[in-house]
Amino acid sequence: MTAHLPTLADIGDATLTARLQHLIDHKTKPLGSLGRLEQLALRLGQILGTEEPRLEQPQMVVFAGDHGLAARGVSAYPSDVTWQMVENFLAGGAAVSVLARQHGLALTVVDCGVAKAFAPREAVPGQPRLLLRKVAPGTQDASQGPAMTAAQCAQALAHGVEVVRGLPGNVLLLGEMGIGNTSVASLLLARLAGVGLDECTGAGTGLDDAGIARKRAVLRQALEANAGAVAPLDALAALGGFEVATLVGAVLQAAAERRVIVVDGFITSAAVLVASRLQPLVLQRCVFAHRSGERGHAAMLGVMQVEPLLDLGLRLGEGSGAALAWPLLVSACAILREMASFASAGVAERA
Template identity: 55%
Template sequence: MTLPTIPPLLDAPADLPAALARAIDNKTKPLGSLGRLETLARQVGMIQQTTKPALREPAILVFAGDHGVVAEGVSAYPQDVTWQMVENFLAGGAAINVFAAQNGYALRVVDAGVAHDFGPRPGLEDRKVAMGTRNFAHEAAMTPDQCLQALRHGMDLVDALPGNVVGFGEMGIGNTTAAAALMHKLTGIPVAQCVGAGTGLTADGIRRKQQVIEAAVALHAGAAAPLEVLATFGGCEIAMMTGAMLRAAERRMVLLIDGFIVTSALLVAARLQPAILGYCVFAHCSGEHGHRQMLDALDARPLLDLGLRLGEGTGSALALPLLQAAVNFLNRMATFESAQVSEQSA
């Protein structure tokens, strides 16, 4: 399978950066006074290669999958919570349903690898790769073929989206363990600094989680290439997100990146295609231990810091109004000339 090739963000008309700077600076405001919104407006303009960017039909994809490593006692919740929460998504009762509806997202729920048979269900994208991954404490979580299948499904899902903005979310008991392992392997940050409470582990539970990851890393010491690391330690939902992110950036979409698990999928994508980072808007810094350092490893500046650690794409949904505000001021705000307002003197 050929992975998407992502052009660098600066691979655009040579005069576009200067044109965007003029468009932003000529609005009726002191230079730089809209802060990060100006940075966002410039980024979206560069992604879409225009001084008149537009956000069309934003969608959020929530990928669900189970993890065999849960058998090692790394989660405060039983594995059944994954499929139960998928049912909650389909019934419209989860936080992501509320925030997506509030902020105008189309919500798509994806069964990437849940250990449960849902049968045909309205509103559920059935892209199941396996009934959960294997236990990476003893063997690789996925075969290479399963990992590639997940990547391909992610790309196909993005190809079916009609808009140009996609947010990412996930659900999967045990997936903070997978994300922490990916973080360690791909950044070299010590495991102790990658591991957090996840869904609510005690201090003893966190230590247990750390020990499981450290032992697994030793067992799979030969895994080094990004896709090999993903197949060894990742999840079906994480791999599917990675494929979706790569395709979205190739299509010059805006990617809204959620918390710890979503960022771990991006970490893999960025090791494969570093240019993807130019297409990413980092929604927030999670309350999950390790997320700040993961963001730092990607040189990422999150928009929000609300102590969120729910997942589901909730941070992505909450960041959309800020992205919309950035585009709106660029397109709708008066210029000094049109408003007949005197500009700053030299």
């Protein structure tokens, strides 16, 4: 399957990197004493291409969609929870709504393929907004064949590109909602990275041991039913969800625009995995917020050879982990811009 997707340039500027490292090393502190905050400051300076990085108009975007696979009992919750949670996001009652409000993150919800028709919502300053980019009211059951057609997958990718093009600022925080989408993440990890389903598949929204066993059996059927879908976009169409495909397009566009991409948990990481198989330089622009408590996420992060900022046992999704990690990005930029050097402060350096 082909799609018109953004291409990326390498942002690995050795001269800028050396200048940033010199600045960090000569702040008024013992060398390396701010630990991984120093690595984060370096990454943010590299992404934004400056020694004085500023995070402007951060955008939290939650991509929502339903999954035909959910009818097979792969989640502890019914599919109706997807649209109900979209309403909860917009009403301000969800975890990501609270955290976005707390940290001043603009919140947008995108209907990528929810099995309910939403009325258009007028944008209200300071309130969450809803974008209607529905490809269809949920995907097909991937255990019986492809979840999406190639055309549907390409449409979802294009929607992701379009959504990001319309957003202000230089930071994109990724969120998602879709009952059954931990199954999608597990399938994509298994297919694209060869990780066994036992390692990929966990409790999702709270399955018991019998439920996890049933989920694994359904996922094996999905892999077998789509055995020929091995290239990244083919696997995405066969196994993915509309919200995951829209996320892939959004990630690629944000990376092309050199935005900071703050990756949440298992499902958003699956979208980044697909995007990085299409454009490996995507990973240069990403900050991984946390290591989820969902089984499979640690393996997924290992496949991409990335280290997250937090490990709090989270497995909610929605973008909640990305929002919780946000203050660390703000602090890293402030340290780089505002912390004095030994020379400017008149403090003696180590002999």
